[in-house]
Amino acid sequence: MVYSISPAGEWLPAALGGGGYITGLLQHPADGRVLYARCDVAGVFRSRDGGESWETLNRGLTQAYHHQVQSFAISRHHPEVMFRCCGEVRSRTFYGAVHKSADGGNSWYEVCSGMGFYGNGPTRMYGEVIAVDPFHPRIVAAGGYTGGLWISRDEGESWEQSSLPEERFGCVAFHPDQPGMLYAGTISDEELNMDYADPGEYGILGLLQDRPRGKAGKLYLSCDSGQSWDLLVEGPSFAELSFDSRDPQRLLAACIWGGIKSSSDGGRTWQSAGAGLLKGEQRYGTIVQDSHIPQRWYTAPDLRPQMKDIPPVPLYISEDGAEHWKLLHIHKDADLSGFPAYMDSFNGGSRASAAGWAISKIIVDRFTPGRLYLCNWYGVAYSGDGGLTWQAGEFRGLETTCMEAAAADKQQPGKFCVTMADHSPKVTEDGGLSFRNLPGLPGYSGSSAAVISAADPGLYLYGLIGHTRNACIAAYREGGGQARAVLTLGSGLFVQALREDGNQPGTYYAYVDGSISAGAGIYRSRDGGASWERTAFRPPAHVETLPHQKRWIEAELLSVVVYQVKNACGSNQLMDMNPHKAGQLLAGEATEGIWQSSNSGDNWDFIGEGLPFQRGGPASVLSTVAYSPSRPGTIYAGFISEGLWRSNDYGQSWHKLFPAAEGRLFNVSAFSAGRGEYGEDLLILASEPMVRTSTESELAWSRDGGATWDRWEHASLGAVRWKGIALDCEGRQVLAVTCGNGAFRGTISR
Known part of the structure; x- marks a missing residue:
C-alpha cells in the first residue's frame, strides 16, 4: 500500500491564519492596493487587496x-x-x-x-x-x-x-x-x-x-x-x-x-x-502626517484593557499642523465591520474597545484621500472616511493565533479542536476549511488542552488560561448555551493535557502543570467531567513543580516570549490513554521520566529508564508521550533535541526510532500516531526550530511504523514553530498547528 500527502506532498493553509501583535505597516510605493505588515512572532505578511486578506512572506x-x-x-x-x-x-x-x-x-x-x-x-x-x-x-x-x-x-x-x-x-x-x-x-x-x-x-x-x-x-x-x-x-x-x-x-x-x-x-x-491629548501619562509610539492635507496629523496613545477613561478607539487628529489635537470620533460597535466575533469576549463585550487596543501604527494611504490604516494587537483595519468608520476583513490570513494544540474527534472524520494562547478553542468539522468558536469564560483569555468526547457526543472539555495566571477546566455541550467551569485551579496552574478513557465511558483525566503543593498533578473524573479528584500520581520528592525545571523550560526553551511563562509552549502531549486497555494511562515529566498506571491512576510505575533525559545538556527534555493505536504494548516518547523513541514492551526497554543518523538533532515539538495498514502505525512528527538546539523547522512522517520516513518540503513557510498535529479518526485528514504561522491541513491518500 502506498501513502502520500496530497496533493503532491503539499499541505495547504487552513482557515486559521498566522499572526500575533501586528507592529508595523508599509504601503507599496507604486501600487496602493499592496500593503505589508510586520508581526512580533509570525514574520511579514502581504495584502494585495488593500487589507482585506493577507498571505505570509x-x-x-x-x-x-x-x-x-x-x-x-x-x-x-x-x-x-x-x-x-x-x-x-x-x-x-x-x-x-x-x-x-x-x-x-x-x-x-x-x-x-x-x-x-x-x-x-x-x-x-x-x-x-x-x-x-x-x-x-x-x-x-x-x-x-x-x-x-x-x-x-x-x-x-x-x-x-x-x-x-x-x-x-x-x-x-x-x-x-x-x-x-x-x-x-x-x-x-x-x-x-x-x-x-x-x-x-x-x-x-x-x-x-x-x-x-x-x-x-x-x-x-x-x-x-x-x-x-x-x-x-x-x-x-x-x-x-x-x-x-x-x-x-x-x-x-x-x-x-x-x-x-x-x-x-x-x-x-x-x-x-500635546495640547488636547489625553491628560496624565500615556504612551505614544506613532505620529503621521496626511500627505493629502499637510496641516492634518494623526496619533494614538497605546490603550490597554486595564486602562480607564480612554476612548474605545483613541485616534486623535490635528487640523493645524499638530499644534492642537482632538479626539477624531467616539466610536461605537456600529462604526466597525468585519471584525471577528471573538474580539467581543475579551473586552467587556465592546468590539470598539478591542479595535483600539494597543494601536501600534497609523498610516495614510498615499494614493486615496481619506483612506487610513491602523494595526494593533489583533490585526490591520482600514477606513475610507478619514477614520469615522473602520473595516477589518475578518483579519483573513492574519490573526492573533499562537496555537497550543490540536485534538481530533474520535468519531467524526475531519473534526478537530484547536487551542491557542489568546483565544478560547476553535472547532472545525471540515478538516480546517472553516472554524467556529467555543465559548470562553469571563476572566480567561486563552486555552491550552482540549478533548472532544467520544462517549458523550457534543461534549467538549478544555483548559482555559486566566488573566492572573489562573486556570480552569471548562465544559461545553453543543447547543447548550454557555460554557461552565468544572474544575477551578489557582494561580500558576495550567491544564497541560486532557484525555478520555475510550474503554470506560464518562472517565476523563487532566494533567495539571505548576506547583505540586498548590495542586499540580494528574486529576480524574468518573462522572463525565462534572467533578474531579486528584490521583495518586506523585513525582520524586525533589520535584516541586511540573515541569521540574519550570522556569527554564517554559521561559527559556519552549515559550515564544522569554518572559511570558506558558505562552505557546505547546500542550496536550504529556499524557495519553491506552486504547487497548481500560484504566491504563501514561504521564510524562519533562526532565525526570515517564510513569504508567494500570489501575486508573491509583498506582504508578516508573517506565522511563534508558530514555535520553537531558542527555548532553538541559535542552533534551520530554515533550510528548503516546500509546500506539495499532500495537498493544508499544509506546512512543518524543524529546527536544533527541528525537522520537519507542518501546515495544510497555516501557521496559527503549530504542531510538528517529532520526537514525548519529548525532543529528530533532525537536519533537508535535507528534501524532494513527492506524496504518497491515497493523503498522502511521506516524507524523514535527520539529520546531530553537536557538538552544541550533535546529531548523522540519516535518517527517512514516507509513510503516517508523521503518522508513519521508519529509515534507515546506521552505515557503519559513522557520515554522510546530506545536501540535492531529490525525482524524479515519487516519486520512491531518491538521497541524503552529505558534504564529497559522494552521495547515493535509490529506493522507492511499
Whole structure:
C-alpha cells in the first residue's frame, strides 16, 4: 500500500491564519492596493487587496527568531527590494539578523548578523529602525536593539558598523527632502515599561535579560549618510519621527511617555505638542502626517484593557499642523465591520474597545484621500472616511493565533479542536476549511488542552488560561448555551493535557502543570467531567513543580516570549490513554521520566529508564508521550533535541526510532500516531526550530511504523514553530498547528 500527502506532498493553509501583535505597516510605493505588515512572532505578511486578506512572506528563513520582526523597509527606488530586521533574546544573548528580498518579499536571504533585534520585546510597536535612503538606493541604514547602527552602501549586500554607541535604537529615518540627512533616535532604560509583565525583584532589565544601555533617550543626526554623527538632544526617548512636508526644519516625534513633541530647528530643540491629548501619562509610539492635507496629523496613545477613561478607539487628529489635537470620533460597535466575533469576549463585550487596543501604527494611504490604516494587537483595519468608520476583513490570513494544540474527534472524520494562547478553542468539522468558536469564560483569555468526547457526543472539555495566571477546566455541550467551569485551579496552574478513557465511558483525566503543593498533578473524573479528584500520581520528592525545571523550560526553551511563562509552549502531549486497555494511562515529566498506571491512576510505575533525559545538556527534555493505536504494548516518547523513541514492551526497554543518523538533532515539538495498514502505525512528527538546539523547522512522517520516513518540503513557510498535529479518526485528514504561522491541513491518500 502506498501513502502520500496530497496533493503532491503539499499541505495547504487552513482557515486559521498566522499572526500575533501586528507592529508595523508599509504601503507599496507604486501600487496602493499592496500593503505589508510586520508581526512580533509570525514574520511579514502581504495584502494585495488593500487589507482585506493577507498571505505570509517567510520563504528562506531558517531560525524561529527570523519570524520575530522588529522592523522592515521597502525601497521606493526598486519596490521589489525589501529588508526585515528580526531577533530575540535567550539566556542573556541577543540574536539578530537583517534579511533582504529582491522579489517583493516572496523570498529572503540573510545579509547582516552584526545587530541584535528584539522582535517580541518592549520596543516592538515603535518606529522603523531600518531605512533606505530616498536619494541613493544603494544606501541603507539599520539600528539594532543591541550592536549599534550599521550602514550598507551596496543596497544591503554588505554592512559596516557606524561610530554610534551601542544603544537601544527606536527609530532610524532619512529626511525625505534633504539629501544625506539621517536621523537615529534611541530609547532609555527607564522607558521600557511593559504593562503585561511583572518585573518583580529583577527589575525590567533583568526580566528582559538585558543590561543598561542608556539612562536617557538621544537623537543623533548625520549629514553625510552615516559617515559622521552629531548628538542633537538628550532626554526624551524617540519611538517614531515624522517630517513636516511644509517645512524641512520641522519634525514631529512620538516620545513614548514623553508624549508628542515638535522641533522647528531640525531636531536640536523640542517642545511639547500635546495640547488636547489625553491628560496624565500615556504612551505614544506613532505620529503621521496626511500627505493629502499637510496641516492634518494623526496619533494614538497605546490603550490597554486595564486602562480607564480612554476612548474605545483613541485616534486623535490635528487640523493645524499638530499644534492642537482632538479626539477624531467616539466610536461605537456600529462604526466597525468585519471584525471577528471573538474580539467581543475579551473586552467587556465592546468590539470598539478591542479595535483600539494597543494601536501600534497609523498610516495614510498615499494614493486615496481619506483612506487610513491602523494595526494593533489583533490585526490591520482600514477606513475610507478619514477614520469615522473602520473595516477589518475578518483579519483573513492574519490573526492573533499562537496555537497550543490540536485534538481530533474520535468519531467524526475531519473534526478537530484547536487551542491557542489568546483565544478560547476553535472547532472545525471540515478538516480546517472553516472554524467556529467555543465559548470562553469571563476572566480567561486563552486555552491550552482540549478533548472532544467520544462517549458523550457534543461534549467538549478544555483548559482555559486566566488573566492572573489562573486556570480552569471548562465544559461545553453543543447547543447548550454557555460554557461552565468544572474544575477551578489557582494561580500558576495550567491544564497541560486532557484525555478520555475510550474503554470506560464518562472517565476523563487532566494533567495539571505548576506547583505540586498548590495542586499540580494528574486529576480524574468518573462522572463525565462534572467533578474531579486528584490521583495518586506523585513525582520524586525533589520535584516541586511540573515541569521540574519550570522556569527554564517554559521561559527559556519552549515559550515564544522569554518572559511570558506558558505562552505557546505547546500542550496536550504529556499524557495519553491506552486504547487497548481500560484504566491504563501514561504521564510524562519533562526532565525526570515517564510513569504508567494500570489501575486508573491509583498506582504508578516508573517506565522511563534508558530514555535520553537531558542527555548532553538541559535542552533534551520530554515533550510528548503516546500509546500506539495499532500495537498493544508499544509506546512512543518524543524529546527536544533527541528525537522520537519507542518501546515495544510497555516501557521496559527503549530504542531510538528517529532520526537514525548519529548525532543529528530533532525537536519533537508535535507528534501524532494513527492506524496504518497491515497493523503498522502511521506516524507524523514535527520539529520546531530553537536557538538552544541550533535546529531548523522540519516535518517527517512514516507509513510503516517508523521503518522508513519521508519529509515534507515546506521552505515557503519559513522557520515554522510546530506545536501540535492531529490525525482524524479515519487516519486520512491531518491538521497541524503552529505558534504564529497559522494552521495547515493535509490529506493522507492511499
